[in-house]
Amino acid sequence: MYHPYFRGKQFELITVREMAPLLAQSNFVPIIEPVRESLGGLGRTLKAVCDANGRAIVIVNPHHGDHGDDGANISALLQGGFIGDDKISAGILLRSNTSFASARDCFEAHKGHNPTFVHSGFNEPKALAQYLGEDLTGSTHVFVSSPGDILYRRHFNGSTCILVQDGFERRKNADYADNSPEKFSELHVTYRDIGMAGFGDFLVVGDVYSEGGGPAYAVAIHLTYIDPDNDDVMFIYHFVSTTNDTPTDPAGKFKQALDKLIRKLDSGTSKLRETESIMEFRELHAKQHFPGLGYVKKLSMKHHIETLATYLG
Structure with missing residues (x-):
């Protein structure tokens, strides 16, 4: 059904690990x-995913x-620990x-791992389909x-x-646009209408890849919600710090963004689900604690998954 696409940075992997039971259940x-x-x-x-009986x-x-030129070590990891396990493709x-x-x-080399083709600009679909033949x-x-x-x-087809x-x-x-929602996706509603068995996205990180960001001039908390009053379309809020002219004081900037999030939640008009991640944002606000920007991104990703799990469940 839902296929969230992660780049394997630290907090992305931690998100998958911590969400493994919910991912499997959903x-x-x-x-x-x-x-x-x-x-x-x-x-x-991957062990956490398998232990939760997920995929x-x-x-x-x-x-x-780091593996852009050679994925041999990834293949070796799968071969060494997950061979014959159809949970890991x-x-x-x-x-x-x-x-x-x-x-x-590549397909022939990984036949023992239930291969999945991920198409992103490939130019020879006809040749691949013909090669797969009856296995298509x-x-x-x-x-x-x-x-x-x-x-x-x-x-x-x-x-x-x-x-x-x-x-x-x-x-x-x-x-x-601070505190002003914009459309994120309707694919969770329409994927079957276009002949798909499932759908996915890049969560609240996006497909644009960067090795690491520099100092943050502004801090933003990105949170999604599904609007039942608008055909269940998903929208995203950006709660942005007020101070954005210097790369100093990320903790203070996080507090500014978090204050805006909590005010919106308490207004009763946000339409954000009160997920476990939202509860943790509330706790951070109550304690006036800054856990680091990676942790904040993790909470936003977890909220996104929780929101879709509730909707699709």
Whole structure:
């Protein structure tokens, strides 16, 4: 059903680990593209997923990060600890510079890990579909694209198809419309209407990848909600700090953004679900505690998953 797409940074992996029971219970399948050289955190995360009787897709040929040139260590991790476990699928990333031959070879090398094809700009869909032949109907394809790519997806009719879209518009924090919601996605409502078996997104992080941010001139808390008064469309709030002219005092800027979030929650008009993550934001406000920007991002991602789990449950 829901396939959240994570880049395997520390707090993304922690989010999957901590949410593993809910992800499994909700039949949500995270897609993880490892970006850090050390794979210890990934291994712990996949174990947590399996222990919760959940499923995950791990990209074995990442584009971003430390494994962009060689995913052999990721393949070795799967081979060493998760071989024969259909809970963990090897994701084969198909980009514009991926040849059919390399896609075929990657598939053959990972047949023991229930491969999933992740399409992101690939140019040889017909050749791949013909190669799969009778096995096409049993294959799974994740399309990181727009709903309009119908001709491309037609090659894979009869297979299990998932559409992933980026609903998060990446800007400088100071440039977000403060406390003013904007549309995030309607795919959770419409994915079946366009012939998909499931849908996904890049949560409240977005598809744009960066190795690490510099000092934050502004701090923003990004939180999604589903609006029952607007056809259940998902919207996103950006609660932005008031001070944004220097890269100092992130704790003070977090307090400014958090104050705005709590005021909106207490107004009774936010439409934000009172998830466990929202309860933790309330606790942080009560304690006047700044846990760090990575932790804040983790809470926002967890709230997004909790919101969709409640809606789809």
